[in-house]
Amino acid sequence: MNKDDQNRMKKLLQQALPPVKDDSEPSRDLWPAMLRRLDTRPAAPELTGWAWFDGALAAGLVALIAFSPASIPVILYYL
Amino acid sequence: MQNGESDVLNQFQQGDVAAFETLFHQHQRAVYGWILRITRNPAAAEDLTIETFWRIFSARARFDPARGFEGWARRIATRATLDWLRAKKTESELSAETLAEVAAPFEADPAVTAEIRRKTAIAFSRLPPKLRIAATLAVIEEQPQKDVAAALGISVAAVKLRVFRALRLLRKDLERQGITP
Numbered sequence: 001m002n003k004d005d006q007n008r009m010k011k012l013l014q015q016a017l018p019p020v021k022d023d024s025e026p027s028r029d030l031w032p033a034m035l036r037r038l039d040t041r042p043a044a045p046e047l048t049g050w051a052w053f054d055g056a057l058a059a060g061l062v063a064l065i066a067f068s069p070a071s072i073p074v075i076l077y078y079l
Numbered sequence: 080m081q082n083g084e085s086d087v088l089n090q091f092q093q094g095d096v097a098a099f100e101t102l103f104h105q106h107q108r109a110v111y112g113w114i115l116r117i118t119r120n121p122a123a124a125e126d127l128t129i130e131t132f133w134r135i136f137s138a139r140a141r142f143d144p145a146r147g148f149e150g151w152a153r154r155i156a157t158r159a160t161l162d163w164l165r166a167k168k169t170e171s172e173l174s175a176e177t178l179a180e181v182a183a184p185f186e187a188d189p190a191v192t193a194e195i196r197r198k199t200a201i202a203f204s205r206l207p208p209k210l211r212i213a214a215t216l217a218v219i220e221e222q223p224q225k226d227v228a229a230a231l232g233i234s235v236a237a238v239k240l241r242v243f244r245a246l247r248l249l250r251k252d253l254e255r256q257g258i259t260p
Contacts, residue, residue, distance in 0.1 A: 001243070001247050001250065006243070008260050010218050012195075013199065013203065013214070013218055013219060013246075015188050015191045015199075016195075016197075016203065017119070017200055019116075019220050020112075020115050020116045020119060022112075024111070024115050024121075026111045028125075030107055030111075030128055031103055031104065033125075033129050034129050037133050077240075
């Protein structure tokens with residue numbers, strides 16, 4: 001898809017979905033609802049470090065890159 | 080940053096609900112507006128604003144007052160909205176009236192029929208959420224790419240790539256429907 005195609009698609013998209021008004025605001029003050037949410041659902045405890053699966057995922061990724069450097073562009077593409 | 084503002088941020092970080100309320104009232108409109116740009120659904124944007132601030136309060140210990148509140152809040156709002164987009168149906172459930180209500184006035188191109196606009200909007204709603212968010216913010220809302228990148232936690236180059244992929248997938252979908260953009 002060349003630059004002209006991209007510009008055509010951008011214009012079509014802007015026609016289909018015009019931008020949202022700049023002065024949009026909530027229909028009501030949301031603080032009372034926020035307070036109810038804080039009361040009914042205590043804030044989750046803070047995570048102090050990596051979960052085990054984060055470490056496993058990172059190790060897998062490092063192993064994949066080490067054994068198959070050709071996978072680097074594919075990984076970057078999906079980031 | 081002024082002393083008063085800095086105090087509020089530090090108090091919020093320590094779990095002070097009054098400081099959190101101050102920040103909530105200072106930023107709820109901006110957070111709501113950012114989410115509305117992505118969802119185009121006022122009711123969902125209100126719910127997601129509350130979800131965002133709940134996540135903000137939960138993550139207060141990780142907040143760095145030196146880096147400011149707005150960008151951090153925007154990033155959490157974008158993440159909450161991405162989760163919502165992933166969970167909801169792909170087809171747009173919004174009525175034309177709702178879409179018209181949130182949209183700014185614009186000059187309609189007579190060459191683009193209402194049917195093509197409708198099909199384009201539906202095809203766009205079928206895109207993967209992470210591509211849709213990037214294209215919504217960068218193309219439709221014309222937000223600076225560095226702001227989009229910061230909100231998504233990716234590089235500007237990655238934003239450009241996501242927008243490119245979104246437009247390419249959108250074009251393919253429209254072509255399958257017999258529409259040649």
